[in-house]
Amino acid sequence: MLSFDTLYPHPGDNDRWRDLTYKIMHGSFEGLTPELLDGGVDVVVSCEVVEHLDPAPLKAFPEVVLGELRPRAWIVTTPNREFNALYDLPLPDNLGQLDAENVAACETIGGEGGRHYKEGVAYGMRHHDHKFEWTRAEFKAWADLQADSYGYAVKVVEIG
Numbered sequence: 001m002l003s004f005d006t007l008y009p010h011p012g013d014n015d016r017w018r019d020l021t022y023k024i025m026h027g028s029f030e031g032l033t034p035e036l037l038d039g040g041v042d043v044v045v046s047c048e049v050v051e052h053l054d055p056a057p058l059k060a061f062p063e064v065v066l067g068e069l070r071p072r073a074w075i076v077t078t079p080n081r082e083f084n085a086l087y088d089l090p091l092p093d094n095l096g097q098l099d100a101e102n103v104a105a106c107e108t109i110g111g112e113g114g115r116h117y118k119e120g121v122a123y124g125m126r127h128h129d130h131k132f133e134w135t136r137a138e139f140k141a142w143a144d145l146q147a148d149s150y151g152y153a154v155k156v157v158e159i160g
Contacts, residue, residue, distance in 0.1 A: 029064050030057070037069070045075045051130045058131075066150035074152070076143070077159070079126055081133040084115070 023037065034040045044065050053061060065074055115124025118131075125133045134142065140156050147154045 029061060032064055032069065034069055041069055041071045043073045043075065044069060044071045047075075047077045048079070050076060051078050051125075051127075051133055054131055062146040062150065066146060066152060078139060079130070079133045080139075080158070081123060081125075081135050084124065084126065084133070 023041075025032070046061075046065070050058060050061065065071065115126070116128045116130065117124050121132065123133070136156070136158070140154070143154045143156065146152070
């Protein structure tokens with residue numbers, strides 16, 4: 001199910017050099033086509049999305065955005081796993097040995113807002129629904145692969 005909200009410039013805003021209209025999509029990206037977006041988009045912003053995707057949707061996501069929608073720009077934000085060390089959160093002694101038995105015991109280390117652990121993932125994550133959290137190099141490698149596959153260039157800018 002997709003729904004859209006459209007935001008228009010304030011009627012008294014004469015300082016803009018051109019009209020600007022936002023369409024905000026709520027729902028799954030799967031099945032999204034340029035026709036549903038009135039023929040296309042200039043920019044797609046995926047703010048804190050990719051880390052919540054399982055492998056199959058993660059593979060399909062760039063196919064839809066870059067292959068089908070073909071925006072002029074795609075802005076992607078995702079947590080930087082290297083930044084997690086700056087949080088004052090305790091780590092389990094057996095970080096490299098997480099398995100089904102002890103994942104439940106350290107599901108949320110540090111209480112509310114603590115790190116979350118999953119079987120098969122050797123590091124803690126910021127949110128219980130994250131499937132992964134990339135390092136800067138991992139994100140850059142993923143972004144470069146998508147750009148090369150669809151004829152785009154990548155510019156990585158660190159924020160936060």
